[in-house]
Amino acid sequence: MLLLFSRTGRKGMVVTKTVRHIVRSMRARDVRQSTRPATSRGADLRLMRELNRLLILNGVRVSGPITRVAVAHRTGLSRTTVSSIVDELLADNLLFEGKTVEAAPTGGRRATLLHFNADAGYVIGVDLGRSHLTLLLTNLAGQIIARRSGPFDASLGPEICLQQVIASLMDFTAEHQIGWHQIIGVGLGIPGPMDAASRMLVRPPRMPGWDQFDMRTVMERACKVPMYFDNDANMGARGESQYGAARNVDNMAYVKVATGIGCGLIVNGDIYRGSSGAAGELGHVTIDDNGPVCDCGNRGCLEVVAGAAAVTMAASRGVYPDSSGKRDGHDDHDIESSAAGPRRTGPLDVADVVHAALAGDTVAQEAIERAGYHIGIALAGLVNIFNPSLILLDGSMARAGEFLLGPIRQGIARRSLAASSAATRIEMAQLGDNAIALGAVATVIEAAFGPPSLTTMPALAAGDFLAAAEGIS
Numbered sequence: 001m002l003l004l005f006s007r008t009g010r011k012g013m014v015v016t017k018t019v020r021h022i023v024r025s026m027r028a029r030d031v032r033q034s035t036r037p038a039t040s041r042g043a044d045l046r047l048m049r050e051l052n053r054l055l056i057l058n059g060v061r062v063s064g065p066i067t068r069v070a071v072a073h074r075t076g077l078s079r080t081t082v083s084s085i086v087d088e089l090l091a092d093n094l095l096f097e098g099k100t101v102e103a104a105p106t107g108g109r110r111a112t113l114l115h116f117n118a119d120a121g122y123v124i125g126v127d128l129g130r131s132h133l134t135l136l137l138t139n140l141a142g143q144i145i146a147r148r149s150g151p152f153d154a155s156l157g158p159e160i161c162l163q164q165v166i167a168s169l170m171d172f173t174a175e176h177q178i179g180w181h182q183i184i185g186v187g188l189g190i191p192g193p194m195d196a197a198s199r200m201l202v203r204p205p206r207m208p209g210w211d212q213f214d215m216r217t218v219m220e221r222a223c224k225v226p227m228y229f230d231n232d233a234n235m236g237a238r239g240e241s242q243y244g245a246a247r248n249v250d251n252m253a254y255v256k257v258a259t260g261i262g263c264g265l266i267v268n269g270d271i272y273r274g275s276s277g278a279a280g281e282l283g284h285v286t287i288d289d290n291g292p293v294c295d296c297g298n299r300g301c302l303e304v305v306a307g308a309a310a311v312t313m314a315a316s317r318g319v320y321p322d323s324s325g326k327r328d329g330h331d332d333h334d335i336e337s338s339a340a341g342p343r344r345t346g347p348l349d350v351a352d353v354v355h356a357a358l359a360g361d362t363v364a365q366e367a368i369e370r371a372g373y374h375i376g377i378a379l380a381g382l383v384n385i386f387n388p389s390l391i392l393l394d395g396s397m398a399r400a401g402e403f404l405l406g407p408i409r410q411g412i413a414r415r416s417l418a419a420s421s422a423a424t425r426i427e428m429a430q431l432g433d434n435a436i437a438l439g440a441v442a443t444v445i446e447a448a449f450g451p452p453s454l455t456t457m458p459a460l461a462a463g464d465f466l467a468a469a470e471g472i473s
């Protein structure tokens with residue numbers, strides 16, 4: 001991190017003009033996306049030029065260091081177009097030139113390698129949890145420069161909470177001597193279902209006042225950089241697929257097991273949101289139709305049967321005497337009576353239960369295993385329908401490792417078709433407490449430079465606008 005500040009010369013320096021340019025084009029694309037589709041026929045010349053610019057920038061960002069000739073080859077653009085745009089990107093400090101190499105294995109003219117300048121600006125990723133707030137400062141390649149995390153209480157409502165987030169952001173950037181003119185955007189992962197279009201929360205449980213609250217306007221007014229919001233599980237899925245255990249996996253589910261049980265789905269390489277943005281609410285799949293009442297109003301949702309509160313309760317009262325996975329009326333009665341009354345003893349939380357399980361406490365182990373079995377049953381349904389190649393487990397309860405994963409695997413194996421589950425790996429997420437904030441960072445970087453898949457886009461698919469744009473380069 002200190003490296004970043006001690007570097008001399010243009011490459012290591014954050015140039016305000018460069019950051020402003022990125023932010024301007026992010027905002028312009030936002031407006032265009034919301035007002036008219038950028039179809040190949042209707043696109044104006046400036047848009048085509050910008051698309052080519054993104055194509056080249058992304059080519060170097062994802063595949064670099066790379067020569068101009070190789071960029072032309074990969075994008076299908078002419079060498080003249082590539083040269084002209086690369087000159088612009090060099091002047092904007094977004095690319096820099098490295099050493100020269102043989103242009104071809106057989107020899108011939110030497111060519112200079114182009115590098116993406118990941119230190120041309122900063123990104124901030126925020127994991128806003130119901131009871132914690134984590135901030136990450138990264139460069140444009142998502143490399144973590146600084147981290148801050150602390151307790152938070154989302155139940156205080158958005159007015160108070162967002163002011164706390166803003167104050168925390170101001171303090172965090174000041175501490176690392178970074179101005180807002182050096183930051184290209186902030187991504188925020190928030191718990192609860194989020195409307196796909198407005199990116200506002202829709203009746204999030206246990207978060208009074210947050211329903212349809214315009215978080216973006218409040219945050220952008222204070223920080224004056226673009227803000228990107230998404231559901232925390234979607235952000236976690238994006239984080240793991242960009243930087244963690246799900247890299248190069250096209251169909252996966254990221255399951256966060258904590259107070260709530262959320263699920264981010266990646267289908268064909270992209271976040272799957274469903275028609276209104278509420279896809280992946282795994283925590284509200286019915287496990288027991290006579291079970292305890294859930295915050296959503298239904299009975300026996302996975303979240304009340306296997307979420308942190310249920311597991312903590314079970315471990316502290318030993319309500320799961322039978323760990324065979326069998327369910328009976330006695331257990332249901334006990335869960336309901338435990339969940340209904342404040343009969344819990346001591347200030348135990350799920351981290352204590354996980355700790356106890358890992359230390360050999362059999363009651364804690366049984367409570368987690370029982371939860372895992374129920375999560376497995378819910379995931380069996382998901383496996384039958386989506387047939388993912390990977391399911392990643394994350395969240396405070398996932399720290400119990402095999403005590404949770406083992407029964408989940410068992411539940412999935414018993415309750416799903418072999419054809420669906422045979423190819424599904426069930427593993428721990430890799431990024432730990434940074435997954436959601438890193439997904440938020442990835443969201444900002446994607447908004448600035450486009451998805452990494454843009455580089456692998458065959459020239460033919462983009463043929464129309466590329467060919468048209470050649471004429472104006």
Ligand SMILES: [Zn+2]
Nearest residue numbers: 284294296301
């Ligand atoms: Zn529910």
